[in-house]
Amino acid sequence: MNRRFVAAAVTPVLLLVLCAPVRAQWTPTGPLASVLVVRDCNETGGDVAVSRLDPPTVYLCENVVRLIRKKDPGAEHFYFVHEFGHIALATSDEAAADCWAARELANAPHGGRYLRAAIDHFRRRPDEYSRRYGTPNERAERIRSCAEEARPDDDAIDRPVAPARRSRR
Numbered sequence: 001m002n003r004r005f006v007a008a009a010v011t012p013v014l015l016l017v018l019c020a021p022v023r024a025q026w027t028p029t030g031p032l033a034s035v036l037v038v039r040d041c042n043e044t045g046g047d048v049a050v051s052r053l054d055p056p057t058v059y060l061c062e063n064v065v066r067l068i069r070k071k072d073p074g075a076e077h078f079y080f081v082h083e084f085g086h087i088a089l090a091t092s093d094e095a096a097a098d099c100w101a102a103r104e105l106a107n108a109p110h111g112g113r114y115l116r117a118a119i120d121h122f123r124r125r126p127d128e129y130s131r132r133y134g135t136p137n138e139r140a141e142r143i144r145s146c147a148e149e150a151r152p153d154d155d156a157i158d159r160p161v162a163p164a165r166r167s168r169r
């Protein structure tokens with residue numbers, strides 16, 4: 001048993017202890033448990049997370065994760081689950097990945113906390129339209145309604161705020 005081995009054995013335990021105050025999060029199960037998770041900001045190209053199908057891999061940029069966590073604690077976890085949605089559904093469709101993530105979180109321990117964080121996060125973002133995602137407000141509403149469909153009786157997920165739609169005359 002050399003020193004490197006000891007360090008390798010102790011590090012995961014130490015990480016667990018250090019992370020203990022953080023509440024349990026969604027974790028991939030079944031075939032998704034074997035998806036590689038790689039921390040590499042070059043792969044994400046400035047984004048918080050991206051996924052690739054061959055081989056199934058989720059790339060995370062810890063710098064961006066930290067920025068999101070600092071501003072909207074918990075919202076960073078939604079992006080992580082969202083990437084697994086792309087892999088689980090084998091789709092590049094953003095709305096489908098959002099909805100998948102919302103349903104997963106609706107049924108996960110403390111999922112309501114992360115859903116609320118993500119919904120608030122998108123509601124607070126500048127209202128810029130994206131062809132892939134829609135507006136952040138639309139994204140927030142999509143997450144809310146998909147989560148509600150998964151847990152229709154769950155009051156933990158907040159009710160919609162009437163979207164401010166400008167009527168055209």
Ligand SMILES: [Zn+2]
Pocket residue numbers: 082083086093094097
């Ligand atoms: Zn996506």
